[in-house]
Structures are given as C-alpha cells and as structure tokens.
Amino acid sequence: MPKLVVDGKEIEFKQGQTIIEAAKEAGNTIPHFCWHPSLSVSGNCRVCLVEVEKMPKLVIACSTLAAEGMIVHTASEKALAARNAVMEFLLINHPLDCPICDEAGECKLQDYAYAHGVGESRFVEEKTHKDKRVPLGPNIMFDGDRCISCSRCIRFCDEIAGAPELTFVKRGDRVTIVTYPGRQLENPYAMNVVDICPVGALTNRDFRFKARVWDMSANKTICQGCSRGCNIELWVRNNEILRITPRQNDEVNSYWMCDHGRLNTFKFVNADDRVDGPYLRREGSLAKVGWDEAFAAAASELKQFNKNEIAFIGSAFASCEDNYMLREFALNVIGSRHIDFMRHSDSNFGDEILRKNDITPNTMGAELVGVTPAAGGLNFDGIINSINEGKIKALYLIEDDILSANPELENTLAKLNLFIVHSSNFNKTTTLADIVFPAAAYAEKNGTMVNFQGRIQRLMPAVATLEQDRSLDGMAMSRLDKFGTRFDRWAKGNKRDVRPTWKIILSLSAAAGYKLIRQAQANMAEDIFEIMSKKIDAFKGLDYDKIGEKGIMLKIDVAEKA
Amino acid sequence: MEKIVLPDIKDLHLIDVYIKNNGFNAVKKALLQKPDDIIDQVKRSGLRGRGGAAFSTGLKWSFMPKTTDKPKYLCVNGDESEPGSFKDRQIFEYNPHQLIEGILITCYAIGAKTAYVYIRGEYHKWIKLFQKALDDAYSQGYVGKGMKTKFQTDFFCDIYVHKGAGAYICGEESSLMNSLEGKRGYPRVKPPFPAQFGLWGCPTTINNVETITNVPAIINNGWEWFSKIGEPKHPGTILYGISGHVNKPGVYELPSGMLLTDLIYNYAGGVPGNKKILCVIPGGSSMPPLRGDKIEGVKMDAESLKAVGTSIGTGGIIVMDEDTDLVKVLARIAKFYYHESCGQCTPCREGTGWMLKILNRILNNEGSSKDLDLLISVASNIEGNTICALGEAAAWPVKFMVQRFRDYFEKRVSPEVLIPVANKVHSMRHTAFPIADIKE
C-alpha cells in the first residue's frame, strides 16, 4: 500500500483516500466541521487546513487526495495559525453562550474552541443576528445565530434522505438555512441532521433542554423499530431514557437511523403503564402478587391441561435468548409441539434507505432458535383456529401485543381457559390474560437479535431494574451515576421489578419441578447464549465477545430464511 | 500603433464590415491546421489571460484531455464585475464578431462543440448587441451547423449566451460554471480543475472575453508577430480601463508594459485641476493599491507590477487625487466584497463583514491605532485560506491600503486605548492538543 507521512508518522492509505480519511484511519483526526465521512466533500469550513510540504499554499485535508510520499503537517506553525484564524472567524458571530446552549457538551465548535481557540476575542463589533427558534419541521428546531453554514444538514437531505428540503438562502454572512415557505423538514430521516449539526443550530424538539449531555449516560444497543436493527445509543438520566441517537455501523446503518426509531421506540420503557410485578387474575381483575406465588400459580394451572391443549407464541420483539427458553419450555417441560410467533409487516414502512417492511427487530432470530411449529405442531394461524375450535385451551405468550396488532383476535383469546402473558407494559392483550409476568424491556436486558441481513447483534441494558444494577452490570455511567448522592436531583431513579423472559421461564420450570438447565449455568443471558451456541448451527462458535458492539454476520443463507 | 481587439474601423460590429476587413479568415486558416498546432501557436505567442490571473492561454488549452468520452465545453467569461473594469462591454459593442471568431478557433483547438458566453446580467444592452451579432453570424453560416458548408469542414460548434443575474462571484471560473449549471454561484473546491471537471463534470476551458478576442489576430498574423508586441513576458495589447480622477476616463487599447504615468497623463488627460495623485489601483479594485508618489516608472504588465507588489488584474486603473478620503474609499471597497462574498467558506464569509465593521468604526472616528493592526491581521487571516480568490480580492485592498498608507490612516484614528474586552474568555491556548473520540 502507498504511504504518506502525517505529523512525522508514516501511514498507509488506499488509493483515492483524502488526507483526512487516511489520517483518521491511522488514529489522527484532523479537526473538521463540514466534512463528514458519509457525505460529499464541501470544503467550506476551512478548519482542516494543513501544511503539505512542496505545496505553495495550505490545503484542506478533506478534499486533498493522499499521495505517495506526501509529507503533511497538521500542527505546524502555519497550519495552527490558519486553524486559529478559522476558529476566530467562526466564533466572531457565533453566540458565546455555551452555558445556555443545548448542544454544549457535544458541540464540535465548543470542543475545538477549547482545543484550538486562542481563548481571547478581538471582536468588539456587534454580532450578526439571524432568526432563532425556527421550527423547521415537527421534530427539529433551528437557531440561525448558531449556524456555521457547514451545509452538513443540506447535504444529508440531498444525498442520504433523498429529500432536498433544506437550502441556503442569501449570501455572505447573511446566509441562513430555510425550508421552502410552507414546507417542512419532515422526511423520515430528518432528525439525523440534529446529530450531524456540529453546533447547536439544529436541535431535537422532543429532547431539547431536557438534560445536559454530561448528566446522561450513553448506552449502546440496537433499535427496535424494524428488522434493520440500527445500532443506537440510549441516553439515560435518572434511570430514564431521554433520547436515542444512532451509532455508527457501516454494515447496518452507517451513521443514521429513522425518526420513527428515534422517537417511538423508547417512551414505553419510561411509561406509567409498565407491568411492575407479577399479576394474577382474581375475581375478574388482575392483582399484583409476589414472584413465588405467580410461579406456583402458573405451574399448577399449566398442569391442568393436556400437553396438546397448550400452545406457545414467541415473539419477534423478544431476544433470541427469550425465544429459545420459551421453545425449550414448550418442547421439553410441557411437551407441546404447538409453537410459533406472529409476523408483523407493514408494506408502507420500508424504503430504499434503512427502513424495512418487517417492523420487528428479531424475526430471523425467532426462527433460528426454533420458535416455529415442531413436527406435527400448529403454526400461528393453526393455533388461533384450534383455540376457536376449543382444541387449544391454554396459551403462553411472550412479549407481543397480538391483540393490538390484530383486534379480530379478541373473541379467540377470550375463549382461552388459561392465558399466560409476558409483557413489559399493560396493553390490550394483557387485559385478557390470567397471569401476567413483568418482562424486562429491551433496554433493561442483555440479549441478541438477528436482523434482516442475518447479522446477530447485541442488546445491552441501559436501564437498571431491581435485579440489575447499573454499575455492577456494566451499564454506561453518567457523571451523576458515578458521583451523585441521594441528595442529588437526578440520582434517585426508579427501578422496576421486572425480569427478562428467559429468566422468568427458568424460574417457572423450576416451580413446575423441572430443571431446564442447571441453575448454576444460567445466571446471565450470556449463559443462555452459550447453550444456544452449542445447539444451534447458525450460532456455532459465537459468544457475546465475538458478536461485540457491532454484531457479526451469521453463516446462514439469508434468502432462504427470508 | 495597431489595435488588435478594438481596431478603429467604423461599424465593425456589423458582420458585413467585419467580413470585408479580413473577418473569419483566421478561423478558415485554423480549420486547415491541426488543433494541437493552434494550441502550440497560442502558447508560443505568449498570450496570457486578460481576466485577472494572467495565466498562459495556450497552456490552459493544453490541459484539456485529448481522449475523453465526455463532451468538452468552452466557457467565455464576460461576467466583468470587478470595480474599475469596463473593457469587455466594448468588445460586445464594437467588435463582437472577432470574439465569435475567437470562440470558433478556441473550440476547434480544444475540441469543444459548445461554447457558452456568460455575460453579467446588468449588461442587458450588450447582451442584446452580442446576441444580434451572434444571430447574424449564425444566419450567414459562420456558427453552428452552417460551418460545415461555409468552411468545407466536419467541424462545427454552437455558441450560446447565458445571462448572469447579479453576483460578482460568478466571475470566478468555477462559480461561473455552477451558476451556468443553474445553481447558487458557489466556487468549487479545486482540484479538480475545469479541464478535468468543468461544466456538468465535463472537460471545460474557461477564458476571458478579451483573451479570446485576441486569438484570431494571432492565427492571422502568426505567433511571432504577437509575441513582439509590448512586454515580452506579457505580450500583446491590453485594454486599459482608466477611471476615477482623470480628465479622459475610458478604455485605451495599447501595448502591454505601458508606463502607468504615461497612461494617466498622456492618454487619460491627467488629473482634473492638476492635483497630485494620492493612490492608484492598477488592475481593478481587488488589486493592491500603489501610492501616488511611487508610480513613477511603473510599467503596466504582469511581471513589472508583480515587482512593485501589485498585479495587472483586469487592467482597470482607478486613479485617486490628493483630496480623496482613502478611508471612505477603502470602506466602500470592503462593503463591496462584503456584499459579494458568497458566504460559502468561513474566512471570507465572516472576515469581510468584520473588516467592514472595523472600517466603518474608523470612518466614524471611533477607531484606534490598534484597529489598523487588526485590519491587517484579519485580512491576512482571510488571505490564502479560502476556497476561491475572492478571499484575496477582499483581503488585499484592505491589507495593502492600510500598510502602504499607514501614515494616512494613523491620522484618522486615535492612539491605542486599552479598553477591557467584554467577551474575553478565561483560558489562553496557543497550541493544539488532540481531542479523543469526537463524534461525527
């Protein structure tokens, strides 16, 4: 491979790479605002000016191709002088009110000003004034004063979202960003502009001014909005999720996620309708009981039925571990062959960018772990028909509000003699349940899911529960999590009495007198995965470390599975 | 002295008159030669661009790829917006057919089938005049498909006029091309250069109107003849536009390397009231100004002006007499560049406004000596750090005017006063340290 020298260090580069790309790969990030690895080069911010030996003028690292033998200085006297000059220009008309800016703490301008600014302003004139608090769309607020005209948002809309809803208007320092009068920035990916805005010009209306960045922890996991499984971060303060941002994964979602995933996949975790402990139906209504009582009740109720009268419905919303344990329970404890899960597809949801019509995160995982009818068993429709015919009398359902998805099932489910449900929230389906176990939400557990590509990815917890500790269980820690005391406002978060489905099933089988797995082997989701990796071909040789934070492709024929 | 671009021939703008005066013979002659030979002749003639950068025209043409699947284009830059420049409009008005003939030869040399003449929008009248000439040339078969029969050749090309709409920046070549493509007139990051990636991503050559109008004469009379006119390193005639405080302002076509004083006193009739000259800008408002007491012996060509710390630019000479308020002049120039900065890149977008605000403060007698240093520093910080040359265009007049007339400016400001700066930040840092893990 060809080589160039950046700051005295020889690095390799691929033909066609720019200086900034080559240096970044070698771990030397040259300061930049307008350049973004996934967008076209615009070269307008000028902060990446570097000195290249034998070139008469400084060049911008974002557009200058790396060449064999090139010698680049990113911090020479000349390069630093230019960078300081550009920083000064960017700051003269930028409000210097970081303490009241929502971007503070994750602002490139703030970071670079701290690293590269001279720390003193020579500007004594009046700053330019532009429109503030302009709602560009239903979810995005624009502050013209803070904008540094880097054009990242415009390029994102043009190049990634395919919806050129934004444009520069006017010239010079009057330049600002608008939508066409009467139109909005509302494409399904619009909110990514908030993430890539290097300053506080574009903010998330659902989140702005709710929390300081440094008061939150950022927890890596995957989006539950569809079968893409975009890699995301859950931002948590006081054990409450406040926002989701995408996490870079070039194989899955690049730097992006859709607004639906960002806005609609975390609020249920914080919601008031969470199932906050096991519930039993008594005299017609659900009553909260202790765990042991719930397990005993479920075990004895299940024993009232012939194994062929009990059906199991897994979930494309639940993890592989949860689905796998349900299957083991159905086949090995109860001995039923009737097991399947409901498919959720929305032909209006998918697009050519990220969104898929399969609006569940783990269809392929559920199939791979065998939540499909065993030989001679009934599939989902067969189970429904058999309930209607009175052949199936008991149903065990995990983590899927099937009644909301299909309201026509109401009469069917009402016919059941026993209906056991694992659910994170009370919903239409739980209203018909006889026993409800409080299932940990995706944000409260470890686990794995397989996306539409056949890529297995990890769920990692972001929210502590009664049985899962933020610090001991390795969740990300904010400043408040680390140093907060009970006198601090945001250090007292509410912990819920919920457990992951796999764990509930293990306890239930124990209560029913079966040792599904030796308890010592199964303290963590990881242990369940270890068992799966021995039994399921697709998972052979894998463990959580190998899957890592960005997932790994399974060696399966995806076309066949799909 | 023979005039090349604007000869003294009555009604030369009429196609019949032009034809009678040897018109379209150069293109006839050119079409019998190989394109590379034409490029070679223009290269040897020493013709340099008349739009400001004075780059070798033949060399520029030779950058065009010889083999390409893409169409090639010629852009003719008639955006003429540099304050102090008003020469191209004379060509549109008085000698449009020679420009057309130059375009035909250029297209043939570089292998272009289409040429766009971008004329600034304010030149409604001159656009109409040039369009009329072009229509006449078309109807007589000198342009377009008619060339095939007219010149008995396989080569033909089309010429279209594109009207600008009020943006100085569109005189910058890559901005002009974006504008022509129907976009905001933002200059492009270079490289790639137009010869690789021009109009619609195709190889494109872009030349100034005056430059191209010289080409037929070079083909007719030979490169040697041309190379002997005026200064050897910057040969040919130049359309000197003289404006400001002179008795006879106007465009004068004269050999390159004329004495600046000769132009002002002999041709432009000297300064009204025989006043002394305070300042001369030799090549349009963006070029570094010269002190009036330093113009003796200064010759008007690229190399000679470079030697005295300025540049030929567009050859637009602005003369200011001793009673001129230079602060006002500089503030006005700064206002122009502030108004015309496209706003794309940081230093120019922010810096032009800053310089204007400082100058306005000095104009209101609120400046201090320190502000003069600040002006020079801000200008220097813009210079060389921008996408296009408007950075230099905005910075040079400020930087050099303040530097070269420091004594004059000092009289207009109070001595340095130390006032506390309101927005001084507590930290002080002069070296960079790396920031780990900044998100995109």
Next chain:
Amino acid sequence: MTNFKFTEENLKKIDEIIKKYPVKRPAVMPVLYIAQEQNGWISQEVMLEVAKILDMHPEEVLGIVTFYTMYYQKPMGKYHIQVCTNVSCMLRGAYEIYDRVKDKLGIGNMQVTGDKIFSLEEVECMGSCGTAPMIAVNEDYYENLSKEKVEEILESLKKS
C-alpha cells in the same frame, strides 16, 4: 395567493432556452428572468411554477433567487432606479447622485414610492467606471451624469 402560469408565448421561449443546455436545470436563470418580466417580481408561486417546469425542487429555486441580486423578491417600481456607488463612480460623485435621487423620490434603498412608479437600489459596479457616475433605469444605462442630469431624467420618467 394566485397561481402563476407562464403565457403560451413564454412557454415557447422557455422550450427554446432549454434546448441550449444538455439538461433542463441550467435554464433556471433565464426562465426566472422571463417569469420576472411577466410577473414583475419573483413570488413564491413563481418559484413553484419554475421548479415544476424545470423538474427542480422549489428549495433549489429559492436558493438561486436569493443568491442573485437581480431577481426581485417583492414588487419594484415601474422604473427601478439603480445607482452605482462603487469606487470609480463614488470618486466622481455617485453618493451625491444617490442622495439626490433618494431625496427626490423620498424613498430609501430597496423601497418603492407610494404610486409604485419608482423604486431605488444602491447597486455595485455596473461596468460604467469610464463613464461614471451612472444610474440604470430598469435595463437602460444613463452615464456621465451630474445631479442636474439625474433630476432631468427622473422628471422625464415621471411625465412618461
């Protein structure tokens, strides 16, 4: 708000203009001129229509209209008086002329008189440095001016 539609004649002109370019988009500047001639100024409806016939996004048209100074985003006077005040003109008294026009018409920069006959714009260099000072009335240049001559011009325009 009324819809803007190009006249048949103008649509034909536009078809001719589009032929000059390999793609449609470059026609946007000339088409905007035609629209401005027909409508007097570039309204939002005009931009929507221009975008429609050139397969552009209205946002792109808006970006262009606000970049170039010769597209008016509000109705201007029947006679749009443009006074160059750039250096060469300024050295020869352009600001006196600008002030005279301002006083005479009683309007400021980019304003329109009550009777909608005149509007005023202080413009940058128009390329009349050798014939300074100058004004332009709509498309026509008036050069080598004095304060008196400008007054005469305004008077005669008022009468016409």
